Amino acid sequence: MVHAMQSINYLKVDPSNFVFFNFAGPKKLLQISQSFWKMTKAGPETDYESIFSLRVNDITLRELLLFQSLYVCGTQTDILNMVKDQPDPRVFFKTFLELDGTNMVTILSFDSRAMKVLLDEEMSHYFTPEYPLFYKSKIQKTDNKDKFFYRSAIDMAIENNQLTAAACIIHYITEFQNNYVSSYLFQNNLIKLMDR
Amino acid sequence: MFIYQFDFDEWPSTHEDDNTYIRAYNGSLFEIRSQYRNIFTEPRFELPDENLAQEVSSTKMYKISYKLNILQFVNEYIEQPDPEKPLQKQKFVNKHISLIDHCTASPELNLFISSALVHVLDFKWKEYAVKFHSIGCLMHFCYMGLLFVYIYEVYIKFNLENKLLMDIILCCGLLYPLFYEFYQLKRYGARVYFTDLNNFNDAAYVFAGITNLFSQ
Numbered sequence: 001m002v003h004a005m006q007s008i009n010y011l012k013v014d015p016s017n018f019v020f021f022n023f024a025g026p027k028k029l030l031q032i033s034q035s036f037w038k039m040t041k042a043g044p045e046t047d048y049e050s051i052f053s054l055r056v057n058d059i060t061l062r063e064l065l066l067f068q069s070l071y072v073c074g075t076q077t078d079i080l081n082m083v084k085d086q087p088d089p090r091v092f093f094k095t096f097l098e099l100d101g102t103n104m105v106t107i108l109s110f111d112s113r114a115m116k117v118l119l120d121e122e123m124s125h126y127f128t129p130e131y132p133l134f135y136k137s138k139i140q141k142t143d144n145k146d147k148f149f150y151r152s153a154i155d156m157a158i159e160n161n162q163l164t165a166a167a168c169i170i171h172y173i174t175e176f177q178n179n180y181v182s183s184y185l186f187q188n189n190l191i192k193l194m195d196r
Numbered sequence: 197m198f199i200y201q202f203d204f205d206e207w208p209s210t211h212e213d214d215n216t217y218i219r220a221y222n223g224s225l226f227e228i229r230s231q232y233r234n235i236f237t238e239p240r241f242e243l244p245d246e247n248l249a250q251e252v253s254s255t256k257m258y259k260i261s262y263k264l265n266i267l268q269f270v271n272e273y274i275e276q277p278d279p280e281k282p283l284q285k286q287k288f289v290n291k292h293i294s295l296i297d298h299c300t301a302s303p304e305l306n307l308f309i310s311s312a313l314v315h316v317l318d319f320k321w322k323e324y325a326v327k328f329h330s331i332g333c334l335m336h337f338c339y340m341g342l343l344f345v346y347i348y349e350v351y352i353k354f355n356l357e358n359k360l361l362m363d364i365i366l367c368c369g370l371l372y373p374l375f376y377e378f379y380q381l382k383r384y385g386a387r388v389y390f391t392d393l394n395n396f397n398d399a400a401y402v403f404a405g406i407t408n409l410f411s412q
Contacts, residue, residue, distance in 0.1 A: 013225075013226075016224065016227075017226070018364075034226045036229050036230075037230075038205070039205075039206070072404055081318060118246050130407055146391065171288065174197065177197075178197050179197060180197060180198075180199070180200035180225075180264075180266060182197045183197045183198050183266045183267075183269075187269060187270065189388070190270045190293075191270055191298055192309075193301070194298045194302050194304075195298065195302075196299075
């Protein structure tokens with residue numbers, strides 16, 4: 001179905017893109033597509049080209065409790081210990097609508113040590129290059145809960161001066177998410193990265 | 197990731213020419229599908245008419261690989277106004293940001309190995325720099341040639357009859373670098389211009405040349 005839900009519009013690479021919610025099957029997919037005119041013998045026909053897809057997961061009680069625990073951690077070391085304690089890191093790579101369509105690895109990008117653990121080469125068998133891990137995220141403003149700002153994990157890492165985290169994310173993108181859509185993540189920060 | 201390789205049904209897939217061509221495109225990535233003739237405007241890139249019977253050609257055909265370099269979006273560029281909104285003006289995006297300046301200032305020399313940056317440099321060189329530097333080089337060689345003639349006539353043969361005329365011609369040879377220095381001063385402003393020591397060298401070359409001619 002073509003959905004007009006504006007809250008997910010920030011995922012569009014270009015304003016002319018469409019958002020498709022494929023939630024009927026066992027795999028819930030959120031697809032960003034672009035329409036174009038296709039010339040057929042019968043005349044021009046509208047067709048859609050997929051730009052990228054996100055797999056949306058249903059959150060379990062265990063995952064919910066884990067995220068709640070991460071939010072009440074007092075120090076970054078506590079967060080790191082919790083990240084290391086998880087037997088399956090895929091919970092950090094999952095996209096949830098409860099997190100405004102983002103994943104925990106993006107939220108944790110302010111901490112270099114956590115990013116180093118999660119994006120390590122040893123974890124590569126948990127990565128799914130089919131679905132991007134890093135994309136623009138919608139984050140609630142702390143001073144005004146009704147307002148949001150849109151940032152990628154790289155922006156957050158640079159904002160918090162976590163260059164190791166930024167390097168880990170860039171390494172992941174070049175290895176597992178190397179397509180033209182990822183280039184939009186560098187639109188506003190490539191010059192900043194070059195200056196550091 | 198800054199190179200988008202595509203293959204649209206609307207774009208020709210083969211051509212008898214196997215050279216590489218670089219063209220500029222200042223539009224949305226998602227509209228490029230319908231922009232073939234606006235990008236490749238030359239008659240040799242004309243789309244074959246499928247309705248007309250094509251002559252059987254024995255020329256070897258090559259598969260065309262189309263690539264779009266997206267790296268330029270971090271540079272300063274002009275966002276074209278929406279044709280449906282006549283009141284909208286041209287907008288400068290990333291004002292005063294130069295990717296090349298940042299690359300040259302960066303200590304990471306590996307940047308210049310990246311194919312995306314090599315393509316950008318290649319395009320800028322072929323489209324703008326080669327003409328500009330060729331004119332500059334030609335003017336410099338002309339000036340040097342005139343200087344050789346001047347020295348031969350005035351200092352070796354002591355022929356002072358046409359000295360004033362040769363002085364004026366030599367001055368004309370310095371007009372191009374003089375205009376270029378003024379252009380740089382106007383474009384970048386006095387503060388930026390005078391902080392680059394190479395500009396002092398260039399200015400000294402022009403003004404010392406002119407002063408030297410008329411002080412003798």
